[in-house]
Amino acid sequence: MSIEQLKDQIPDFAKDVRLNLSSMASDETLSPQAKYGLFVACAIATRNPMVMAAFEAVAAAQLSATALAAAKSAAAIMAMNNVYYRFVHLASNKEYATMPARLRMNVIANPGVDKADFELWSLAVSAINGCGTCIDAHEKVLQEAAVPAASIQTAVRFAAIIQSVAVAIEAAGVTVALAAE
Known part of the structure; x- marks a missing residue:
């Protein structure tokens, strides 16, 4: 499925989402690797199979196998970290913040791609998942790396656009079966 086909699945009540998706697809602010890796990581974070399939299909033609795997790794590791660190941040008992996380996160140190790209992907997924602690941590690393x-x-x-695409499609009752057509 292409982004154009995905746009066709967005209902009229979400016309702004469709327009934002169009502008995002043509945006050249980020490097191709940063952009297409972001598409994959954010699509995975939406947990919407149709959105994941469309963005991975588009990105697969633009990313190396290593970069594609790294984008998937960013989504996976943030799925874990965002839950854990959001809990630590929100829990009334601040003792949890003093305890070791005991979660393996080696991919963050060695993602196999440009560290700034991986951090952008991690930040975007953290925004989708609503983890303020992770947002702050990744944004700080990006600032230190002089990312504008x-x-x-x-x-x-x-991230906001990709999440809104998934929500609009789900709200319209479009099923995963349509993605196979």
Whole structure:
């Protein structure tokens, strides 16, 4: 499924989402690897099979196998970290913040791709998953790496658009079976 086909699944009540998806697809603010890896990581974070399939199909032609795997790794590791660190942040008992996480996160140190790209993907997924602690941590690393604020904002904007695509499709009652057509 292409992004154009995905756009066709977005109902009229979400016309703005469709327009935002179009503008996102043509946006050249980020490098191709950053952009297409972001598409994959954010699509996975939506947990919508149709959205995942469409964005992975588009990205597969633009990313190396290593970059594609790294984008998937960003989504997977943030799925774990966002739950854990959101709990630590929100729990009234602050003792949890003093305890070791005991979660393996080696991919963050060695993602196999440009560290800034991986951090952008992690930040965007953290925004979708609503983990303020992770958002702050990844944004700080990006600032220290001299990633422009406009690039950081673009990554989060793309995350918002991709999430809204998934929500609009689900709200319209479009099923995964349609993706096979």
